[in-house]
Amino acid sequence: MVFQCQRNSFQKEYTSTIESIQKAENGLIEVIFADTVFFPEGGGQPNDEGTVTKLADQQEFQVKNVIRRGPKAIHILSDDNDPMANLKVGDEIAQKINWNRRFDHMQQHSAQHLITSLFETEYNYNTKAWWLGTESSYIELDGDIKPQEMLNIERLCNDYISQAIPVSLEIFEKPEDAGDEVTRASRGLPVDLSGPIRVIKIEGIDSNMCCGTHVKNLAQLQVIKLMSIEKGKGKILVHFLAGNRVIRKLDEAYQRELDLNVLLNGGPDYHKDLIKKLQTTSKNSQKTIQKLSRELAAILAQQLNDQPNPNPYYFLHRSDGVEVDFANTFLRTAKPKSPIFFFITISDGIDSKSGSLVLQGCPEDVDALGGEIAKILDGKGNGKNGRYQAKVTKLNKLKECEEFVKKYFENK
Known part of the structure; x- marks a missing residue:
């Protein structure tokens, strides 16, 4: 075969x-x-x-x-x-x-051979594994890669690409016929391997056993870009792009730049400063909203306190995206003339069905109603000492919950 x-x-x-x-x-x-x-x-x-x-x-x-x-x-x-x-x-x-898919894989695979070889010869970092992904690829190295080393390897890769160095194939009947340097790389070959051995050679740079598909010369790689170093869980991964993937990434980045020019009302030289300005404005606005939210909660709580004959339950549902601190401020300020069961919800936004739920009152009432209300609103929560909190996803069913609470107190 x-x-x-x-x-x-x-x-x-x-x-x-x-x-x-x-x-x-x-x-x-x-x-x-x-x-x-x-x-x-x-x-x-x-x-x-x-x-x-x-x-x-x-x-x-x-x-x-x-x-x-x-x-x-x-x-x-x-x-x-x-x-x-x-x-x-x-x-x-x-x-x-599918030739486009095949050529993409050829570019990434030949690029991996070149990158792997240069990391080994320049810094004595060996490649432990590699992966060709749909968007980007990576090699796993056994050394602590430094940013300057990344830049140097990328420069060397593209220098060799500009020289159109040949990539060739040799067939050997068995691994030992390929020579000591290639045989050294034969560890890890599939145990069910049979037939001739393929060796891919990048002239003067690398010689390795490989079953994959490759370009004829490095010029067909077009360009290599080392993207990032990922460290974690005992692994060091170098992510890279080659050939048409670099061009696509550049196209995507340039389109984002054009979009940001419009959104920020400024060119790329000013993007960083404009974004910092937006972040500062956003933080200041958020502080103001939090302050106003607490003031609103205190006003609503005081209105409840001023009512002469409150019901045994109180519903407060906000859909304007106020902070969770709104509920805490309200509950601290509310001091009605008789015990009352509080049912407070805060949505994540005007059109959102998701949000937060807070119940507070007699522990017996909270225990009886908390889990059932969370179930109706498709949420999960917990509580103790007369307080129950949950994250919910079906705030459109609030009327059903209100009826449930009313019936509970009527029967009680």
Whole structure:
């Protein structure tokens, strides 16, 4: 099975025949071809996707995934067009991969080889693992990377890219035939590996066993950008982008810059100062709102205190996004002439159904009503000593809760 063959463009169709086809336990269709250009997931690189077309009648089938099982590449076909009914062993098939996806993976994988090699030769940092993600990729290193080292490796990478250094493939029958330096990297190869060994060489820079797909020369990488250093849980990860991903990231950043120009009413040179000014204004406004919120709570509490014959319960629902401190201020200030059950809610905003709930009163009443009210409002909370608090998500059911409270006190 030649699923690691060295090809650099599969925009033209590649012809093969079906060797086996069967339904998998999960209901998907598994197909093995006599030969394939589809890369199965492995070595940190995701699988290829694309289509296969039956030459006899031009029926097309989507290849959703490709996995490796021993020396075989297993192609997972979607059940559109009923592959089990329309394909059989021996059928001639035209294979066509999603070239944009393949070339993206080639750029990221070859970039990883280059970055890994330079970190080792320049700073003696070894790569422990790597991952090719959908948005960005990373390598895990065994050293404490410094920002200046990142800048130096990025500069070296792009210097080599500008020189269009060749990337080549060599095939060896067994690992030891590849030489001591390459054999050293053979630890960790799959235990079910069989067949020849592929070695990817970046001329004068790196030589490594690899089953993945790669560019023909470093110029095809276009550019490499080392994005960030992530430290935590005993790992040091260096995130990077290569090729078209760098261009897309630049496009996204430039569009955000244009949007910010309009929102901030100023160019990029002034964004930092304008944002700091907005933050200061926002903090000052927040302090003012908190002060006014507490004053409003005190006024409402005093109005309750002035009522001659209060009900055994009191409802206070605010939907103007006041702070939680509003409820605490109200409850500290409220001193009605007789015991009263307080039911206070504060929404996260005018149109929000989520918010906070506070119940306060006789412990017997709070214990009886707290959990049930939280259940109606789809929330979770806890309480003790005559006070219950919860976060809720269905404040549109407040009327139902009010009726529940009224009936409770009527029956009591």
